[in-house]
Amino acid sequence: MEQNGRIDHSIISLEHVSKRFESAGRVKEVVNDVSLEVKENEFVVLFGPGQCGKTTMINLIAGLEPASGGTVTVDGKKVEGPGADRGVVYQTTALFPFCTVMGNVEFGPKSRGIDKKTRRERAQYFINLVGLEGFEKSYPNQLSGGMRQRVGIARAYCNDPKVMLMDEPFGHLDAQTRYMMEEELEKIWQKEKRTVVFVTNNIEEAIYLADRIILLTNCPTSIKEEYIVDLPRPRSYVDPEFLKLRKTILDNTEETL
Amino acid sequence: MTELEKKKQKDKRKFALISVCSLCIFFTVWYIATAVMHLMPDYCLPSPVQVLEAFIYKLGNKAPDGGTLFQHIVASLKVALSGYVLGAVIGIPLGICMAWFRRIDLFVTPLFDLVRPVPTIAWIPLMILWFGIGLGAKAAIIFVSAFIPCVINSYAGIKQTKPVHLWVAQTFGASRTKMLFTVAIPTAMPLIFTGLRISLQAAWTTLCAAEMLAANKGLGYMIQLNRSLARADLIIVGMLTIGFIGTIFSAGLGKLESKMVKGGKKG
Numbered sequence: 220m221e222q223n224g225r226i227d228h229s230i231i232s233l234e235h236v237s238k239r240f241e242s243a244g245r246v247k248e249v250v251n252d253v254s255l256e257v258k259e260n261e262f263v264v265l266f267g268p269g270q271c272g273k274t275t276m277i278n279l280i281a282g283l284e285p286a287s288g289g290t291v292t293v294d295g296k297k298v299e300g301p302g303a304d305r306g307v308v309y310q311t312t313a314l315f316p317f318c319t320v321m322g323n324v325e326f327g328p329k330s331r332g333i334d335k336k337t338r339r340e341r342a343q344y345f346i347n348l349v350g351l352e353g354f355e356k357s358y359p360n361q362l363s364g365g366m367r368q369r370v371g372i373a374r375a376y377c378n379d380p381k382v383m384l385m386d387e388p389f390g391h392l393d394a395q396t397r398y399m400m401e402e403e404l405e406k407i408w409q410k411e412k413r414t415v416v417f418v419t420n421n422i423e424e425a426i427y428l429a430d431r432i433i434l435l436t437n438c439p440t441s442i443k444e445e446y447i448v449d450l451p452r453p454r455s456y457v458d459p460e461f462l463k464l465r466k467t468i469l470d471n472t473e474e475t476l
Numbered sequence: 477m478t479e480l481e482k483k484k485q486k487d488k489r490k491f492a493l494i495s496v497c498s499l500c501i502f503f504t505v506w507y508i509a510t511a512v513m514h515l516m517p518d519y520c521l522p523s524p525v526q527v528l529e530a531f532i533y534k535l536g537n538k539a540p541d542g543g544t545l546f547q548h549i550v551a552s553l554k555v556a557l558s559g560y561v562l563g564a565v566i567g568i569p570l571g572i573c574m575a576w577f578r579r580i581d582l583f584v585t586p587l588f589d590l591v592r593p594v595p596t597i598a599w600i601p602l603m604i605l606w607f608g609i610g611l612g613a614k615a616a617i618i619f620v621s622a623f624i625p626c627v628i629n630s631y632a633g634i635k636q637t638k639p640v641h642l643w644v645a646q647t648f649g650a651s652r653t654k655m656l657f658t659v660a661i662p663t664a665m666p667l668i669f670t671g672l673r674i675s676l677q678a679a680w681t682t683l684c685a686a687e688m689l690a691a692n693k694g695l696g697y698m699i700q701l702n703r704s705l706a707r708a709d710l711i712i713v714g715m716l717t718i719g720f721i722g723t724i725f726s727a728g729l730g731k732l733e734s735k736m737v738k739g740g741k742k743g
Contacts, residue, residue, distance in 0.1 A: 283643050309643075
C-alpha cells in the first residue's frame with residue numbers, strides 16, 4: 220500500500236479486514252483482506268461498482284457490523300460497536316420523519332444528554348452552515364431530496380464526530396441537485412474539516428471531492444488501486460486533468476466489472 | 477398564491493355543500509316514504525318527525541324502558557370508556573413490549589394467538605358468569621375487544637422501525653431504551669392510532685351486543701327493549717344516538733392523532 224509521509228497522524232486504520240455473511244448455511248464473502256489508513260482531515264472516497272460491499276465497509280468502520288477477520292481502529296481505539304466519534308450520513312430515508320429539522324439535527328447531542336441551550340446553539344450553527352435557516356420547524360416530508368440530505372449532513376456534524384462516514388449520500392438525487400450538493404459538501408468540509416470516508420459509484424463525484432480515491436474490486440471487495448487527487452479545489456468537472464484522471468480510473472474500473 | 481387559496485376555500489365550501497345535500501336528501505326521502513306515502517306501518521318505520529318527537533320525549537321520560545336517554549347514554553359511556561381505556565392502557569404497552577423484547581414476544585405470542593381468533597361476543601357468556609350483568613362483565617368484554625387491536629397494531633407499528641434509523645441512533649450513542657422511546661415509538665405512532673381507532677369501533681359494537689344480552693340500562697338495552705314493545709321510533713332514537721356518539725369519539729381521536737403524529741406517515 221502506498222504511504223504518504225507528509226501527514227503523520229492516521230485516524231482510521233483497517234488491518235487485513237474481512238467480512239463474511241452466513242445465511243442458510245451459505246457463506247458469502249463480501250470484504251476480502253482490506254488494509255487501509257485514513258489520515259486526519261483526509262477526504263477518502265471508496266469508489267467501486269454497485270453491490271461490491273462499500274456499504275459493508277462503512278458499517279464495519281461505524282461498528283454496526285463486526286468484522287469477521289482483522290481489526291478496525293479509529294483514533295487509536297479498536298472498533299467494537301457504534302459510537303459517537305463516528306457520524307454516519309445515509310441515503311435520504313435515514314432522517315427521522317417524526318422529528319423536525321431541528322429535532323433531527325439535535326438528536327445526537329440530545330441522546331448524549333447535552334443541555335438544551337448548548338445543543339440548540341450547536342444545531343442552529345450547523346443548520347445555518349448547510350443553508351437551511353428558516354426550515355428548523357419543517358418536517359422531512361416537507362423538504363426536497365437535496366434539503367433532506369443537508370439535514371443528514373448537519374445531523375452528523377452536530378454530534379461532533381471525529382470521523383464522518385457517508386454512504387452514497389447523494390445517490391437518490393437528480394443530476395442537477397447532485398452537482399449542487401457536491402459543491403455544497405466541499406464548502407462545508409473546507410469550513411469544518413473532518414476526516415471523511417465517502418462511498419460512491421459516481422466517478423465525477425469521487426474526483427470532485429476526494430483527496431484520495433480507493434478503487435475497489437467487485438464482491439468480495441478488495442483494494443484494487445489508489446489515486447491521490449491533488450487538483451486544486453474547488454475543482455472543475457471539465458478540467459483536462461480532471462478528465463484525464465476520470466479516464467484513467469474508469470479504464471481500470473471496467474476491468475473489474 | 478392567494479388566488480389559489482381563495483379557490484381552495486371556495487372548493488371546500490362547495491364540497492361541504494355536497495355533504496349537507498346527502499343528509500338532506502336522506503331525510504327527505506325518509507319523510508316522503510313514511511309521512512306522505514306510508515309505505516310501512518308506523519311501528520316498523522316511523523317518520524323523521526315522529527323520531528324527533530320521541531327523542532324530545534325521551535329526554536325527560538323514563539318510560540317505557542326505565543331510563544331517560546341521558547341515563548342510558550351515561551350507562552353506556554361508563555361501560556364503554558372503562559373497558560376501552562383499560563384495553564388501550566394495557567394493550568398498547570404490551571404490544572410495544574412484545575415487538576421490542578424478544579423474550580416477551582416468545583412468551584406472550586402463543587397465548588395471544590390462541591385468544592385472538594375468539595370472537596369477542598363469544599366471551600359474553602363467560603363474563604356474565606364471572607361478573608354478573610353489572611358494569612364489570614360488560615367492561616370486561618369491551619376490554620377484550622379493545623385490547624386485541626391495540627396489541628396487534630402497536631406490535632406492527634414497532635416492527636416498522638427501519639434498521640437504518642436504529643443505526644443512526646446507535647451511532648449517536650443512544651441506549652436501547654432511549655432508542656425505544658425516541659425512535660421506535662414515534663415510528664409506531666400512526667399505527668398505534670390506527671389501533672385505537674379500530675378498538676373504538678370494536679368497543680362500541682361490542683357494547684351494543686353486550687347490552688342487548690345482559691343489561692338493565694344503556695343504549696343497547698334501550699333499543700333491544702323497545703323492539704319487544706314495537707317502538708321503532710325509540711329504536712331509531714337509540715341507533716342515531718349511538719351513531720352520533722361514535723362520530724364524536726372518532727373526531728376527537730382524529731384531533732388527538734393530528735396533534736401526536738408528526739411529520740406525516742412517511743419520511
